[in-house]
Amino acid sequence: MSARVLIVDDLFPNVKLLETKLALEYFDTLVAMNGPDAIAICEKGLCDIVLLDVMMPGMDGFEVCRHLKNNPLTAHLPVVMVTALDQPSDRLKGLDAGADDFLTKPVDDTALFTRVRSLVRLKAVTDELRSRALASREFGIGDPLALAAAENGLDARILLVEDRRGAAERMAGALGQNHTVQVEADPQRAMQAAAENAYDCILVSLDLEGFDGLRLCSQLRSLDRTRNVPLIMLAEPHDRGRIVRGLDFGVHDYLMRPVDRNELLARVRTQTRRKRFSEVLRGAVQASMQLAVMDGLTGLHNRRYLDNHLGLLFGEASLRQTPLAALLLDIDRFKGINDTYGHEAGDEVLRTFAERIRLHTRPADIVARYGGEEMVIVLPEAGLVEARAIAERIRARIESAPFEIHRTARSVPVTVSIGVAVREPQDTGPADMLKRADLALYRAKHAGRNRVESQAA
Amino acid sequence: MSARVLIVDDLFPNVKLLETKLALEYFDTLVAMNGPDAIAICEKGLCDIVLLDVMMPGMDGFEVCRHLKNNPLTAHLPVVMVTALDQPSDRLKGLDAGADDFLTKPVDDTALFTRVRSLVRLKAVTDELRSRALASREFGIGDPLALAAAENGLDARILLVEDRRGAAERMAGALGQNHTVQVEADPQRAMQAAAENAYDCILVSLDLEGFDGLRLCSQLRSLDRTRNVPLIMLAEPHDRGRIVRGLDFGVHDYLMRPVDRNELLARVRTQTRRKRFSEVLRGAVQASMQLAVMDGLTGLHNRRYLDNHLGLLFGEASLRQTPLAALLLDIDRFKGINDTYGHEAGDEVLRTFAERIRLHTRPADIVARYGGEEMVIVLPEAGLVEARAIAERIRARIESAPFEIHRTARSVPVTVSIGVAVREPQDTGPADMLKRADLALYRAKHAGRNRVESQAA
Numbered sequence: 001m002s003a004r005v006l007i008v009d010d011l012f013p014n015v016k017l018l019e020t021k022l023a024l025e026y027f028d029t030l031v032a033m034n035g036p037d038a039i040a041i042c043e044k045g046l047c048d049i050v051l052l053d054v055m056m057p058g059m060d061g062f063e064v065c066r067h068l069k070n071n072p073l074t075a076h077l078p079v080v081m082v083t084a085l086d087q088p089s090d091r092l093k094g095l096d097a098g099a100d101d102f103l104t105k106p107v108d109d110t111a112l113f114t115r116v117r118s119l120v121r122l123k124a125v126t127d128e129l130r131s132r133a134l135a136s137r138e139f140g141i142g143d144p145l146a147l148a149a150a151e152n153g154l155d156a157r158i159l160l161v162e163d164r165r166g167a168a169e170r171m172a173g174a175l176g177q178n179h180t181v182q183v184e185a186d187p188q189r190a191m192q193a194a195a196e197n198a199y200d201c202i203l204v205s206l207d208l209e210g211f212d213g214l215r216l217c218s219q220l221r222s223l224d225r226t227r228n229v230p231l232i233m234l235a236e237p238h239d240r241g242r243i244v245r246g247l248d249f250g251v252h253d254y255l256m257r258p259v260d261r262n263e264l265l266a267r268v269r270t271q272t273r274r275k276r277f278s279e280v281l282r283g284a285v286q287a288s289m290q291l292a293v294m295d296g297l298t299g300l301h302n303r304r305y306l307d308n309h310l311g312l313l314f315g316e317a318s319l320r321q322t323p324l325a326a327l328l329l330d331i332d333r334f335k336g337i338n339d340t341y342g343h344e345a346g347d348e349v350l351r352t353f354a355e356r357i358r359l360h361t362r363p364a365d366i367v368a369r370y371g372g373e374e375m376v377i378v379l380p381e382a383g384l385v386e387a388r389a390i391a392e393r394i395r396a397r398i399e400s401a402p403f404e405i406h407r408t409a410r411s412v413p414v415t416v417s418i419g420v421a422v423r424e425p426q427d428t429g430p431a432d433m434l435k436r437a438d439l440a441l442y443r444a445k446h447a448g449r450n451r452v453e454s455q456a457a
Numbered sequence: 458m459s460a461r462v463l464i465v466d467d468l469f470p471n472v473k474l475l476e477t478k479l480a481l482e483y484f485d486t487l488v489a490m491n492g493p494d495a496i497a498i499c500e501k502g503l504c505d506i507v508l509l510d511v512m513m514p515g516m517d518g519f520e521v522c523r524h525l526k527n528n529p530l531t532a533h534l535p536v537v538m539v540t541a542l543d544q545p546s547d548r549l550k551g552l553d554a555g556a557d558d559f560l561t562k563p564v565d566d567t568a569l570f571t572r573v574r575s576l577v578r579l580k581a582v583t584d585e586l587r588s589r590a591l592a593s594r595e596f597g598i599g600d601p602l603a604l605a606a607a608e609n610g611l612d613a614r615i616l617l618v619e620d621r622r623g624a625a626e627r628m629a630g631a632l633g634q635n636h637t638v639q640v641e642a643d644p645q646r647a648m649q650a651a652a653e654n655a656y657d658c659i660l661v662s663l664d665l666e667g668f669d670g671l672r673l674c675s676q677l678r679s680l681d682r683t684r685n686v687p688l689i690m691l692a693e694p695h696d697r698g699r700i701v702r703g704l705d706f707g708v709h710d711y712l713m714r715p716v717d718r719n720e721l722l723a724r725v726r727t728q729t730r731r732k733r734f735s736e737v738l739r740g741a742v743q744a745s746m747q748l749a750v751m752d753g754l755t756g757l758h759n760r761r762y763l764d765n766h767l768g769l770l771f772g773e774a775s776l777r778q779t780p781l782a783a784l785l786l787d788i789d790r791f792k793g794i795n796d797t798y799g800h801e802a803g804d805e806v807l808r809t810f811a812e813r814i815r816l817h818t819r820p821a822d823i824v825a826r827y828g829g830e831e832m833v834i835v836l837p838e839a840g841l842v843e844a845r846a847i848a849e850r851i852r853a854r855i856e857s858a859p860f861e862i863h864r865t866a867r868s869v870p871v872t873v874s875i876g877v878a879v880r881e882p883q884d885t886g887p888a889d890m891l892k893r894a895d896l897a898l899y900r901a902k903h904a905g906r907n908r909v910e911s912q913a914a
Contacts, residue, residue, distance in 0.1 A: 002674075002675040002676075002678040002679050002706040002707055003678075003679055004679045004680075026671060026672060026674075026675035026702065026706055027675070027679075028675065028676055028679040045681070048679070121578065121581075124581075124582050125581050125582055125584075125585060126585070127582075128582060128583070128585050128586050128739075129585050129589075132586075132589060132739075132742055132743070132746070135743055135746060136746050214483060215483060217459075217483075218459040218483035218484070218485065219459075219485055221459040221460075222459050222460055222461045222484075222485040222505070223461075224502070245483065249459040249483055250459055282585075282589075285589055285742065285746070286589070286592055288746045288749050289589070289592060289593050289742070289745045289746055289749065290749075291749035291750075291761065292745050292746070292747075292748035292749040293748075296759060296760055296761040297760070297828070302753060303753055303754070304748070304753040335792065343828075343895070371754070371800075371829070372828070372829045438800070
């Protein structure tokens with residue numbers, strides 16, 4: 001994957017060297033000679049990945065990294081820190097600031113390109129999701145990016161695939177302080193556990209007895225259910241070749257043995273954050289689509305959903321010759337409640353009404369606000385007798401206790417009139433059935449309200 | 458990227474050979490020995506890419522490919538056909554059936570892995586989009602997959618970057634019959650044209666005079682605006698190395714010189730279909746999110762949108778000390794229309810009402826259905842005098858002509874009462890302003906309806 005790489009370094013020769021290397025590999029490069037310039041470029045969305053020098057006058061690399069990772073606009077950008085000395089304390093400081101990886105000067109070409117490509121590919125997959133989430137923000141449905149960037153990466157569920165007992169115990173012990181860890185020595189059982197549980201991160205030893213750990217990684221990356229779980233390889237220094245291979249097919253990160261305790265904690269946390277970042281975005285897009293078929297006031301389905309789904313249910317019932325019933329509910333004298341106590345009181349009554357009717361319906365039923373104070377309940381598999389019984393239970397439940405209006409600290413009696421109809425063989429569509437329910441509702445209103453009436457036999 | 462590769466071949470030795478090769482590269486493999494089995498595996502979503510033998514008894518590879526590409530459930534799966542003889546007629550038949558590429562037996566390893574990896578990576582990026590679109594279908598918001606799969610790939614806008622005049626003319630001539638082609642010899646100008654126009658496909662010569670065409674490809678893949686446009690490289694047979702490089706960083710396809718006219722047409726069409734497939738899905742997800750803030754009946758914004766955005770507009774107006782006005786509109790005696798002519802007539806009146814008020818508002822105004830027959834219009838930058846004038850124009854417009862009710866072939870007179878309020882310095886939030894608009898509306902109703910009243914001065 002080609003990408004725009006931002007090189008951040010205050011020394012011109014360093015910049016020039018990286019620029020030349022990257023250009024030969026067909027990457028596009030941008031340059032910032034200090035922290036604030038780098039941040040500005042990132043905020044404008046002009047780059048896909050950041051190579052960040054640690055030692056810079058003014059704002060140092062750690063500070064720039066922390067800034068990028070805490071800003072919802074830039075938190076998704078992978079950051080690779082470039083350090084002059086490979087000090088464990090530096091690595092840790094960077095990982096704590098949220099960096100995705102480290103490279104030591106002089107930069108090794110294979111390490112550089114492998115890492116940049118792997119991070120850019122992983123980013124490409126979430127970019128689409130991110131731009132949908134951005135759109136949902138524009139439509140005024142919350143700010144998923146801010147929420148996603150605030151994720152701390154703690155309390156993760158971790159699977160550790162390791163058959164060396166001592167190493168497993170040490171790592172599980174370290175991770176166990178902030179996370180829940182399950183250790184699995186057998187690769188088959190590990191695969192099964194991964195498919196059945198929602199892990200936040202999986203660590204896989206590449207040196208399992210008689211089994212290529214990389215194959216387990218590839219299976220985890222292939223399976224739909226585990227594809228999005230971050231993978232970290234545990235490798236020996238002589239395993240360079242397999243590390244490159246793994247990163248190339250989508251493994252997210254690796255730890256070199258002997259595993260440094262703090263680096264372990266930092267990398268697991270970074271991967272967990274990254275995964276949850278995507279999940280929050282995915283959830284936000286999903287939620288905003290779900291809103292499209294929900295009534296904002298009552299949380300019931302809306303008329304759009306009813307129109308779409310009633311047609312399907314009706315067609316299915318006609319085909320399979322199974323019963324289908326519809327209840328049309330209208331709150332009695334609702335206008336009076338609005339006029340006397342105000343709109344907000346009316347809204348509260350609608351919400352309480354929705355809660356009460358939901359108690360008497362099953363998950364397979366459609367419960368929708370049809371408009372104003374009118375609701376529709378569609379009951380698959382229900383005949384006239386059953387539908388009447390449900391309607392009567394709802395009517396009684398509404399009447400049973402007055403509705404509280406919190407703002408005015410008083411409560412008002414509410415009743416409902418209900419018209420009941422069922423699908424008839426001669427019906428050409430759901431409108432015929434709803435029409436009969438409407439007529440029955442009309443009769444219920446005329447006969448004094450607070451009644452259930454059903455279609456003429 | 459690791460992936461599940463489906464090998465479809467009726468001969469066991471062929472299957473075994475491909476399985477071994479792919480397993481060594483850490484791909485997961487599945488096998489189908491005939492067409493119907495292959496289709497079943499694809500429909501169940503068990504694989505990411507299909508390697509499809511052409512010559513099979515019963516259903517041949519072309520038929521299987523056509524089947525997969527015309528089914529909304531499987532149209533997104535990349536299909537690579539594997540042929541015993543490299544006959545141009547076979548290639549063409551496969552491309553016409555929608556295949557993404559061809560490999561000739563004995564299969565060259567580099568070609569195989571490069572192609573599979575490239576196609577799987579491109580698929581990973583659209584998978585996220587596809588699963589969001591699938592969700593929108595579950596919520597009952599249309600069927601974007603069916604729509605996307607029906608795309609024919611014709612009438613494309615094509616940019617051809619080629620400085621050999623003869624070759625450019627030949628290709629532009631062939632493509633021009635079904636598409637619109639722009640030829641550009643200069644890479645800089647090509648880059649500019651690509652950023653400014655929405656092309657469906659860009660063809661880039663790798664042999665431009667004094668310029669590496671692959672660099673142009675990499676720039677096109679890096680830039681936000683051009684990232685999703687399919688790229689096809691035009692290459693000489695000795696250019697294998699650069700082709701592999703290009704596919705590796707995200708170029709979609711290539712054509713070998715001398716370019717076969719029919720293959721050119723087929724590959725451009727396949728890429729155009731693929732791009733539009735993603736666009737339809739993206740549009741569907743976008744649209745279903747937009748529905749979340751729209752009132753289904755009138756097409757106006759809904760209360761959810763109003764609540765979110767009024768807060769923002771109000772905060773901004775308070776900060777910048779600019780005026781802000783709100784109109785609260787309530788259709789007079791709407792209950793009577795519903796009771797006399799039925800709900801459908803009432804709905805039609807609401808729709809016509811919405812259309813008429815939209816004519817008197819600007820794009821920056823919020824026009825929302827507040828609930829039932831009540832609407833809210835928020836006017837940024839409008840003071841009391843201006844807001845009253847707009848309200849009066851709307852009132853007059855509603856009264857000016859009776860509302861047609863198509864089902865009953867009659868028309869009814871409709872009037873509206875409007876309450877007007879503006880933001881006051883002492884307001885703590887938009888609710889204060891709306892409250893005053895509500896009181897003004899109440900006075901308009903009491904004074905005989907069909908009137909505009911505004912907050913007390």
